[in-house]
Amino acid sequence: MREYLSDKQVKSELTALLQVVHEFLVEHNIQYTITAGTLLGAVRHKGFIPWDDDIDIALTREQYDKLVCLLKERNNWVNECVYAEGFELGNDDIPYIKIVNKNIFVEDHTASSDRNEFKEDYLWVDIFCWDNVPMHFTKLRYAYFNSYIKHAWGSKRAKKHNLKYGYNNPIHHKIVEFMFRNYSLEELTFKYIEYWKKLNGTKSKFINNNTWAYGLKALPKELMTKFKLYDFENIQVYGMKDADTYLSIVYGDYMKLPPKDQRINHGIKAWRELSDEK
Known part of the structure; x- marks a missing residue:
């Protein structure tokens, strides 16, 4: 039996998952930053962008490799219900790390170019590695x-x-x-x-999420050297200190809301599986 979650409940569960990831990374001295729409949401909305429904985190290659080694030592488990997936972890085909809550199931409708199709998965937080951009x-x-x-x-x-x-x-x-x-x-x-x-x-002065996003945009490497805590919903998480430079490069006038037709999310449906026993 499925118990479907409302949008508010999905965001609450995502925030709780982000808190678990934050505490895990801090405990093991792994520097990270929220990124993309998550950082934009923290700066502009103090939490989720109202129409957003995912969370992105970025690490430098050094910190990312440290995390991969740590997770392998733990058989890819963060805690009893939070699990890590990725090609480098030997259990998926994605070139980044996905942290999932195995108690919350989802249908992800951006898994395909056809929004009527979906891929069934678990509620997730994405962790991307940022590498040098060649000169x-x-x-x-x-x-x-x-x-x-x-x-x-x-x-x-x-x-x-x-x-x-x-x-x-x-x-x-x-x-x-x-x-x-x-x-x-x-x-x-x-x-x-x-x-x-x-x-x-290489001696590049620039860095990027090469494996997934941003096209050919180059970001100053200094962005990934200084971090500070940001309010995000009812918790605090780390983000790059110079968020203005990053957000300006990626989004332009980032404090201005985009047109309604560009306010796109993953279109996920989330649920818990409940026992049929009475």
Whole structure:
């Protein structure tokens, strides 16, 4: 029997999960920042953006690798009901870490380009690794990895989960499909992660969430050196101290609300499984 959660209840459960993650990272001296819409929400709304329904966290590669090692030592468990998933943890095909509450089930309607499709999962917090952005001529290779390998990875993963994969340019899509026809999803994920890791040996002054977001935008590395506590709903969590620089680069005039047609969330439905016993 399912007990469905309201939007308010979903946000309450997400906040509680964020609190668990915050305490776990602080306990083990892992520096982190809330990021993307989560940081924007903390600055502009002191909590969730009203139409948002997910939480994003960012770590530098050094801190991220430290977390991966820690989680492996714990068999990927944060506590008795909070679990970690990811390619580097050996239990998923995603090139980042997803912290899930195994007591709350969800349907994620942004798992596919078709909003009528969904992927069943657990309520989650995403943890992304930020790596160096390459400088000068290597930017061409950077663009290649972003445009081609990311596209190939997304396409193969959609097929694995029987979901539709959206693309704007059919010719580009066919080229990508042909180029990577002999690669498995696991091989592509490994190739993808290893390339970003290698960039941290360069002297770049910029950093980015290369594995997932922001396109080719470059963010000053100094953003990931100083942090402070932000109010988020009824808790406090860490975010980069210079949030203004980050939010201005990513969102522009970030204090201005976007048009209503751009206020998009994951469209999740969340529930608990209750016993049928009386």
